[in-house]
Amino acid sequence: MEYRHVPVMLDEVIEYLKPSEGEYFIDCTLGGAGYTKSIAKLLGKEGRILSFDLDPWAIENAKRILKEEKLENVIIENINFKNIYETAEKNFKKNNKKEFDKGIFSGIVFDLGLSNAQLEDTKRGFSFKEDTPLDMALEGDNGRTLDLINNYSREELETYLREYGEEKFYKRIVGGIFDARKTGSIETTKQLVDIIEAAVPAFYKRQKIHFATKTFQALRIATNEELESLKIALPDSLRLLKKGGRIAVISYHSLEDRIVKKIFKSESIDCHCPSSFPVCQCGHKASIKIINKKILLPTEEEVARNPKSRSAKMRVAEKI
Numbered sequence: 001m002e003y004r005h006v007p008v009m010l011d012e013v014i015e016y017l018k019p020s021e022g023e024y025f026i027d028c029t030l031g032g033a034g035y036t037k038s039i040a041k042l043l044g045k046e047g048r049i050l051s052f053d054l055d056p057w058a059i060e061n062a063k064r065i066l067k068e069e070k071l072e073n074v075i076i077e078n079i080n081f082k083n084i085y086e087t088a089e090k091n092f093k094k095n096n097k098k099e100f101d102k103g104i105f106s107g108i109v110f111d112l113g114l115s116n117a118q119l120e121d122t123k124r125g126f127s128f129k130e131d132t133p134l135d136m137a138l139e140g141d142n143g144r145t146l147d148l149i150n151n152y153s154r155e156e157l158e159t160y161l162r163e164y165g166e167e168k169f170y171k172r173i174v175g176g177i178f179d180a181r182k183t184g185s186i187e188t189t190k191q192l193v194d195i196i197e198a199a200v201p202a203f204y205k206r207q208k209i210h211f212a213t214k215t216f217q218a219l220r221i222a223t224n225e226e227l228e229s230l231k232i233a234l235p236d237s238l239r240l241l242k243k244g245g246r247i248a249v250i251s252y253h254s255l256e257d258r259i260v261k262k263i264f265k266s267e268s269i270d271c272h273c274p275s276s277f278p279v280c281q282c283g284h285k286a287s288i289k290i291i292n293k294k295i296l297l298p299t300e301e302e303v304a305r306n307p308k309s310r311s312a313k314m315r316v317a318e319k320i
């Protein structure tokens with residue numbers, strides 16, 4: 001079934017990245033091709049957009065959408081965006097030998113997390129609405145979710161639930177997981193939901209947000225090493241931008257936003273030496289300037305139209 005994602009903050013992405021004829025762009029999170037489609041149209045025949053997704057299902061879905069649009073300037077790669085540099089090099093260096101190392105991309109965009117289609121697909125392990133094998137890997141089963149649930153230490157699981165899930169009942173839930181481990185391995189989403197249900201207090205189960213949401217989010221982020229990938233991809237993206245080129249990152253989780261903020265800040269200042277050093281010894285030079293000092297949020301109209309956009313936060317920086 002074809003799925004059309006409603007792109008979040010698309011107008012702002014276009015306004016801040018200003019794609020124009022003949023430029024090269026990268027969309028690190030192709031998803032339902034919302035951004036890629038709009039950007040590709042503005043880049044024209046001579047321009048190119050290189051678009052990634054780690055999920056083979058998302059890739060096939062996006063290919064169908066882009067084919068209908070007859071867009072021939074899109075290059076699609078089924079990869080983790082942490083491999084942005086080598087993938088860009090593979091696709092662009094041959095025809096841009098001299099310029100590549102100085103940066104040839106005019107815009108790079110990240111729209112982090114998962115699409116609703118992925119989160120709500122009851123055949124996959126991201127959803128707790130049906131009983132499915134516990135597999136939250138975007139690229140398809142790699143056994144990592146099962147490994148986390150059944151083999152990781154109490155401390156590690158508590159940290160994931162507390163930090164990635166912001167789950168206040170993390171201790172009780174991990175306690176429940178450890179009790180269940182004594183009688184065999186935890187293999188399905190239903191087993192996990194039952195453990196969480198038994199562990200959390202009654203009032204928590206009456207709240208609007210489902211009591212398993214935060215635990216599932218935490219395990220998904222840990223399974224896919226989502227934060228680690230971002231930490232690798234951002235500095236490499238900055239290297240790929242040409243002077244005046246811009247990067248926009250849309251995040252939905254405070255930990256992701258913190259990583260973006262920290263890397264942008266660190267790359268926008270000249271020296272990283274402690275303030276007690278009388279002269280700079282590190283020699284670091286700023287490579288970007290931050291475009292929006294105040295974080296960009298979706299408009300009220302967008303949130304009313306698409307409530308899923310309400311937690312989006314966008315940061316933009318420009319290569320100098």
Ligand SMILES: C[S@@+](CC[C@H](N)C(=O)[O-])C[C@H]1O[C@@H](n2cnc3c(N)ncnc32)[C@H](O)[C@@H]1O
Binds near residue numbers: 055081114
């Ligand atoms: C919110 S959706 C993007 C929607 C897209 N902007 C659009 O307009 O349709 C995020 C997409 O990024 C993909 N993704 C998440 N982490 C990834 C990673 N590390 N590498 C590549 N793709 C990733 C997900 O599979 C998902 O399809």
